[in-house]
Amino acid sequence: MTITLSGLSKTFGDFTAVHPLDLTIPEGSFFALLGASGCGKTTTLRMIAGLEEPTAGRILLGEEDITRLPPHKRPVNTVFQNYALFPHLDIQENVAFGLRRRGVKSVKKQVEEMLDLVQLGELARRKPAQLSGGQQQRVALARALINRPRVLLLDEPLGALDLKLRRQMQLELKRIQTEVGITFVHVTHDQEEAMTMADRVAVMYGGRVEQLGEPAELYENPRSTFVANFLGTSNLIEAEITTVDAEADELQVKAPGADGTLRLPAARCAAEGAGTGDRVLVGVRPEKISLTHKEDAGGVPEGRNRLTGRIRDASYLGVSLQYVIDTPACPELTVYEQNVERDTRLAPGAEVVLHWQPSHSFALDASQDATAGEEAV
Template structure:
């Protein structure tokens, strides 16, 4: 089932959630639908409200207004233990004096001893830690502790999994590996998941859909591809990935005037008479054909080697003092030859923001 198909099977509904702390508005009318089996990332900078929203859904904070539903159940005012979710924190929150099996079994109180033992074994196999039952958290690496915390969250078979910056305490290589493993596990279990992160790479790697949050609001909610390729607001364009901005003062005949340059706009561009043009670095063509639109002479200022790609800083001859970025294949470097090159900002890659 694709995310598009899932939207008709909404598992969680967040409606018009408001939350204030004194004079500070943490959440300002947030609404979301999360489909059954979907992984949604709440992405944004510190203080944007993403963790507050997760805590409201978990019942760890009480919203000032708005409603929360899981399936047909209104959980808006239920205590945390009645909301049927598992939660994984940034700090793991394992009990250091309990063994791995005791930590995982903690949420299975009330079940029979054999049932608990079987479920713990199943969870350890699921997260790849079979044989670690008797170890204590202090004997495990950070990645292994995170796996134990995940097993504990999944042990009661919740209908919803909440992840609060679950990878931020891990180094980059372990984090990327665990992100991939967690995503595969989530897909296999089909468990509806809501994850908070400030790391756009994590969001892009894992999410079916991303809610980009800013100042207590959702600025855009869509697939990773839509968020990156068609940012709805300047904030989303700046926060997700790299980009170039060109202010324009006027437009006519399908062109925007940027300094001494007239840039052809895409046919579907909005009707703003002035504003800013946005273009991703990888969309800029280096030494394009003469037929390419928006083709200009440029001066290379700096080239940074990044392994599988290079990032080039340059200025258009007719727009000095306004550095732009392009990304290119390292194989193109020998063919650049001189700092004087041609570049093109294809009209199809330009977005207009009023």
């Protein structure tokens, strides 16, 4: 069921938690509201659930206006971070609770099907205290889904789990959503969680949607410094546009102290109307950059963007190596290299060449705060 938010807003006294918001959540999608604490994502979810009354605007479920409907009359169920299971009831009765409350007489088959969906059929007679956190979370999901809601709302449902279990449950949630086929709206502050599960993500900041799109689009083509920094790590280099090559659909920029010009696709420049002489922030993700020791600089392929620098710090992260490099164009530039064949010369103090494909660069409006989003990560 498609959810349409039209001019939806919420204020608490003088504080605006959610500015007027227009948003369409496609039917059958796994949709994430992503942002740091206080960005308005949970308030938005609570307005959809009917737990918070909007100050202005409308909420449509399909063609039906549900803005003023009480929570129990909305075809919507919510799963919270604290699973709120009944400790005195076994798992089977926890899942059956909603059906029994509605007066459904025969619940056995439906409960069994739902426990099979969340892969807990063998634990039906256990009490919640006998289950792990991940298993309790699955019970809460089953209890919500057995009511056949048109929309399932998830408010930080994995927040109480440890890292390894959280990653397992990310895959489980996506599997369950695919099987049942209903619309999931998931609130989270965890970027990896949103990127792993969601079909589309709305990145929220200060009560507004900063950018909306598929996870890969948001990561590869951020439209603001907040999104660039909040979704992973970005190196942002102050530069000036020197050439706009319309034929090649390319921009050439010059960064202070850089050996030559840097190039990037014009389509990846989010600074509207930017032209020759304008300043931009050129971005490149740390994993897109290759490192070559200065002694081997002649082997760097032609046509790549290049910077020279000196390694300040090197950290072993297991799956990768993280380098912090001082360059004339950008201090403390971060590079991730996959842990495959390590060049032992790449150690603090070594002079290096950093190089990457021009197509992996993007550009943002230089009037923005280059550090926006870093403190929220």
